[in-house]
Amino acid sequence: MFTKAFRVKSNTVMKGSDRRKLKADISAAFPSLSADDLNDLVPNKEELNVVKVYAHKGDAVTLYVLHKNPMFFQLEKQIYPTVYTLWRYPDMLPVFTTWAPVVQKLLGGADLMLPGVVASSTGLPDIKKGGCCAINIVSNRAPVAVGTAAMSSSDMRSSGMKGKGVNVLHTYMDQLWAFGDKTFPPVIPVKDTLVQVDGEIEGVDCVEGGQEDVVRNEGAESEGQESSETAAVESSCQSLQDLALGEKENEEETEEFKEEEVQGEEEDSRSPQEAMDALLFQCFLHALKSKVKKSELPLLTGTFLRKHMASCCPKGKHIDIKKSSYKKLSKFLQTMQKEHSLVRVKELSKGVDSIVEVDWSNPELRSFRVPDDWEPPENSVDEGESCEVTYQPPEITHLYGVTARLEPLFLDAQKKKGTVLQASEVRTIITDFVKNNELVHETNKSYVKINPVLCDCLLEKSEYQEVEVLKWDDLFGRTLSKMQSCHQLQFPGQAPVVRKGQVEPIDITIASRGSNKKVTIIKNLEGFGIEPSVVADTLQYRVQASYVLHDVPGAKDRQLVQIQGNQVQHVGKLLLEQYQIPRKYIQGLDKAPKAGKKK
Structure with a gap:
């Protein structure tokens, strides 16, 4: 289930009432745990997070994370421990034992077959079909996989130990393990004598049909033998690590050949709404990683969507927030702020949100890689003009x-x-x-x-x-x-905003600076959802004049654009034609230089 990367939907701190419910659910599912064990796994005062994720095939899974390690995962109302939990409580689940080469196949996504099971002298663990169980390797009791029994233990014996034994859900070295601190399994010595149930291990495959039991470690408990057992444990763990790493390298080598097929399978397994959520999150990370500059902040949310996220959309796909579970850009960005801590969004002016801070050190952002199938959009225009084509004025x-x-x-x-x-x-x-x-x-x-x-x-x-x-x-x-x-201002993709008073128009004025040099000053662009820095960049590109941005006195978190020369004519053309602002909401157009006169 976790052999491939999963997508995080939310990450929240668990409340006290939810902790009590979780503790009760764990106690009911795993009665062998004592009260002290439950308090250790679900502490009352330490931070415990609930992380909701989508597995690569679309399964909705809830993770319970303590000290940055996933301790339990919940699938279809059934709760399972992770290997991190089982390393602390190895007797928590019924355990099937196998060989390290078999585990190599489990790490690749295979299920455990019965010919590969090695039983103790007491026989197979008592388990019902569908019951939660663990898998470990010979010479080390530390579990390396978690799954459900494909059949009951009595059916396993009656089948002659043939067929599937365990449906594997989670393994050491998979993406769920990688979500934690990535520690290796501890060395926990084996207590019981091990017996090969059926077949002999030769390389990786188990040969079915063997009739005689192979007894290992029988009756010897001398100090020399104990030393050899410890060495066998360490050797077994090391071989498991080496095999796992080799398996990962092989997967990486073949990944590029399977990428298109895998992506198609993922898309088919997800609902259109989930696929749009995933596309939004991908474009969001891509835009923050590759497009947004620190100097651009604060950045209007509408501009961020049109100018940055849209350009990060893979070829052949289109961002449509209304088709996602968020429905609105503001709700999507609030989720990115509260549950992922990627950005901080603030209402700089009433009804107009801006991204004021980006957490460049966020692990999700740092680990993001631009998809190989992404290509820059065709017929792209200069960055300074990119917003002009896509901007949609508010309905007033x-x-x-x-x-x-x-x-x-x-x-x-x-x-x-x-x-x-x-x-x-x-x-x-x-x-x-x-x-x-x-x-x-x-x-x-x-x-x-x-x-x-x-x-x-x-x-x-x-x-x-x-x-x-x-x-x-x-x-x-x-x-x-x-x-x-x-x-009322109705911005595209946002909830209507009602303000008191008349509409405050965009104000264009001409001022004189040293040596009687003229400058053009533009105010109140934010009220119409226009980012001052974008207008300044566009004007600089058009008229080849320098500009500066100043904070508006007495107006919190608002900026005015000051650009050299009398540029009223160019500003008016930009606002009227490209931004489509009605003329009645632009004040100062009459200050444009008269024809034939020097600007």
């Missing part, structure tokens, strides 16, 4: 908030103070209020009669005795004018 909607004075007018519609509405919703509510209270003028339906509620909400004190009716348009106009002005 004007809204109106219910004030305390107007609240009685909206009570029938159950809209309280602070409720934000569109103009069409306000018109509908006012129309229903007028009709429900029969305020339409009897002879001229273009007028509405003023009742006490309308009088208090819409009329000035000087109009109380004079105004008895209002035209419909005047009624709507007065209502909207007395409501709080708000607006």
Whole structure:
């Protein structure tokens, strides 16, 4: 199950109530453990992590990690110990013994066949079909694999020790072992006499059909023999390490030839949502590793997705967050922050998130390697202009908030103070209020009669005795004018953001510096989801002028762009044509130099 790399989905610290439940589950699954053993494996005060992973074939597995070592893994509600746990408690599970050359095959993903089993003088362990068991090698009781029995011990004997004995789930030297501190098995001397159950080991294969038992280590307990047994243990462990390392080298040599086939199998075994999650995580690590520079931080999340992650997508694939389990970019980045500690995301301005910090030393990021099948996107443009093509402006909607004075007018519609509405919703509510209270003028339906509620909400004190009716348009106009002005920004891939007040436009100004040199200053780009550094890079590329970024006085975590010369014309063209910002939200376009005059 763990012969190939698995994908980490989440990594969280376990709560106290969950620890108690885990301890109860372990106690029920492994009754041989004492209370002290359980407290040692699931301590109350030390950090214990729950890591949810997807195995390479798509199986969802939960790992329980203590001191950076996975101690248990849970698959389909069944909990299993890892080799790290079994090295501390070797008698925790029923154990089948085999030879080191057989274990070499287990490390490659094979299951244990019965002809390779070596039994003690007491016979096979008592186990039911599907029961959890371990595998060790002769001369060392330290388990090197964990799995489930393919048949009961009675069926094994009745079958003449032929067929499959153990379905192997986890082995020493696999990726689950590598997730820990990668220590080698301890040397635990064998207590019982070992007997070859069926067949003799010759090289790697077991020869079936042998009738005589081969007795080993029978009856000798002298000091010289004990020394030879210890040497045999150490030799057995060393040979196991050498065989495992040799197996890994062989796998690496053949991996490149099997890569496309394996990738196809992985994709077929995963749901489309899981495949998109994996693609997002791959592109995320690729972008952090190869694209993002420290000087670019803080980096707008939308820009990071469009400019960096999209360019890291393998050929023939396409990133679509809506098809993932995250649904939104903000949720994906929060997961990367909380569960992987790869980045830190901060809301620098209301509704606009930015990546403000990257943990370059994170093990997942350091160990990431760019996939061999990745190719730079065709027809790539200069980095300074790459964002221009993919940027999508926010949809801006004007809204109106219910004030305390107007609240009685909206009570029938159950809209309280602070409720934000569109103009069409306000018109509908006012129309229903007028009709429900029969305020339409009897002879001229273009007028509405003023009742006490309308009088208090819409009329000035000087109009109380004079105004008895209002035209419909005047009624709507007065209502909207007395409501709080708000607006909504809908950024692509993000939740709508509602802000009070009018939309703050992008401000372009011209200032003079030493020797009467002109500079162009651009403010409030962040409010429209535009990163100042990207605009500055693009302008520098277009006009071949230097720029600097300054923090905006009085505005936390906002920057203005200052570029040499009067570049209003170029800034306007960039914002209007490439970023598609409506002209009414750009202030200062009239400051462009007149034709025929020196800039």
